[in-house]
Amino acid sequence: MIRGHIDSVSRSRVEGWVYSDRVPLAGARVLAFVHDDCVGSGLVEVFRTDLVAAGIGDGVAGFGFSIYLKPSHDHRVLDIRLDGSNALIRQAGTCLIPREDIGAEQRRKPHDPLSMSWMLARGWLTQEQYEALRQLGQFGAYSQALRLTNADTTDPGRWQEVADVAGELLQLQMHINVATVIRADVQGHDLQELRPHMHAEFPGIAPVIGLWTPSNCCLTVVEGSHLHARADSPSGGIDYEFGGDRLLWINLDTAFSFPTGGLTSGLIAFVPGRTQ
Numbered sequence: 001m002i003r004g005h006i007d008s009v010s011r012s013r014v015e016g017w018v019y020s021d022r023v024p025l026a027g028a029r030v031l032a033f034v035h036d037d038c039v040g041s042g043l044v045e046v047f048r049t050d051l052v053a054a055g056i057g058d059g060v061a062g063f064g065f066s067i068y069l070k071p072s073h074d075h076r077v078l079d080i081r082l083d084g085s086n087a088l089i090r091q092a093g094t095c096l097i098p099r100e101d102i103g104a105e106q107r108r109k110p111h112d113p114l115s116m117s118w119m120l121a122r123g124w125l126t127q128e129q130y131e132a133l134r135q136l137g138q139f140g141a142y143s144q145a146l147r148l149t150n151a152d153t154t155d156p157g158r159w160q161e162v163a164d165v166a167g168e169l170l171q172l173q174m175h176i177n178v179a180t181v182i183r184a185d186v187q188g189h190d191l192q193e194l195r196p197h198m199h200a201e202f203p204g205i206a207p208v209i210g211l212w213t214p215s216n217c218c219l220t221v222v223e224g225s226h227l228h229a230r231a232d233s234p235s236g237g238i239d240y241e242f243g244g245d246r247l248l249w250i251n252l253d254t255a256f257s258f259p260t261g262g263l264t265s266g267l268i269a270f271v272p273g274r275t276q
Contacts, residue, residue, distance in 0.1 A: 002082065003056075004055035004089040009075050010204075011142075014082060015064035018044055018058050018089060026060045029083040032067050034074065040067035041083075057197050068119065072176040075171065125172070132169055132249060136208060139223040141151040143240050144247045159184075159268055160210075162247060164179065166270035174272060181273040186211075187268030188258050194271065195252040207252040208269035213243040217267065218259055219250065226253035 002016035003024075014032050025044050032040040042065025052059035069075060080089040120130045128144070135142040148161050148207035159182055183190075183260040191209075198207035206226070209217070239255065242248035247270075252254065254271055 002085075002087045004080065004087075006078070006089055006091050008222055009091065011069050011075050012066060012204075013064065014067050014080070015062070015076060016089065017046075017048065017051060017056070017061045017063065018080070018087075019051070019061040024083070026058075028060070030082055030261055031081045032065075033081055033083070034069065034078050037070075037073065037075065039042040039069055039078070040065055060097075060164055064117075068124070071074065073256045119127070129169060129172055133172060136173065136206075136249055136251060139221070139228040140185065140251040141219075141221045141223065141238075141240050142249040143242055143255075144249060146245050146247055149225055162210075162212050162268075163270050166247065168198070169210075170208070170270075170272050174205050177275050178272040179275050181271045182269055183269040186269040187266060191252060191269075194269075197270075198252065201274070208249060209252065211242060211250060212246075212268050212270070213265065216241060216243040216267070218242075219248060220257050220259070225255040226251045226273065 001022070002020045004016060006016040008015045012022060018028075028044045030042060030044060031038050032042075042063050043059060044063050045243065046062030046064055047059050048062045049059060051057070051061050063080075067075075067078070076091065078091065081087065116125065116130055116133055119125045120127070125133070132142045132144060144165075146162065146165060148158060148165075159228060163180045163182050167178075170178055170180060194209070195207055196211075198205075211217075219240050219242070221240055222237045237255070239250055240250075
């Protein structure tokens with residue numbers, strides 16, 4: 001007999017356990033479904049002391065992985081299915097977790113590489129989107145090449161074209177439907193003020209924005225610093241060039257700085273905003 005339970009569900013992650021006293025399930029793949037739509041996949045590979053205490057095998061029966069819901073999906077009807085089997089775990093007494101309760105440590109976790117590879121293989125992500133999410137998760141920054149039709153860098157119409165490109169990745173990064181807000185003449189101190197604002201506006205989501213400027217610019221980033229306690233001042237950083245035909249994605253939880261002397265002109269920032 002197969003037993004299991006969905007312990008917690010948010011709009012970006014599901015956790016629980018599944019066990020069989022007849023067939024070893026450690027390493028087996030489980031799939032998350034909302035009605036007939038598969039929204040994520042993970043492995044039964046998590047050791048849990050509470051399961052050992054309850055006499056459920058050796059305790060390696062837990063799972064936890066990212067899920068990718070459309071705005072129309074209701075995570076309260078999500079169920080878990082064992083790949084290659086008709087076994088199904090429905091929610092019963094599940095703890096539904098709002099984003100604001102996930103906490104700072106959960107915010108620091110990057111996208112699940114296994115889930116992203118699974119999405120890439122099914123055509124849910126392009127290779128470029130996969131690389132952007134992977135590098136943002138690992139390093140906290142990503143420089144994206146732009147292929148724009150408007151060659152006039154001073155034309156606000158080009159800003160909107162960049163915003164359209166930015167909006168696609170923001171949706172994937174945040175797992176929710178957001179609007180892309182264009183902020184002009186952004187200075188370094190504006191980014192420091194924007195970080196707590198984004199944490200308050202979108203609790204539980206990494207504060208990722210896009211930066212662009214008509215002329216070339218450079219930002220020094222301490223790669224991976226968003227995964228740990230935030231440094232007061234960058235050291236050992238890597239220079240990321242952007243502007244013109246490149247859009248820079250930056251997690252504001254990283255430690256970063258602009259070149260000595262600061263900015264010669266304001267930046268254009270592409271920031272997620274609430275939809276009406």
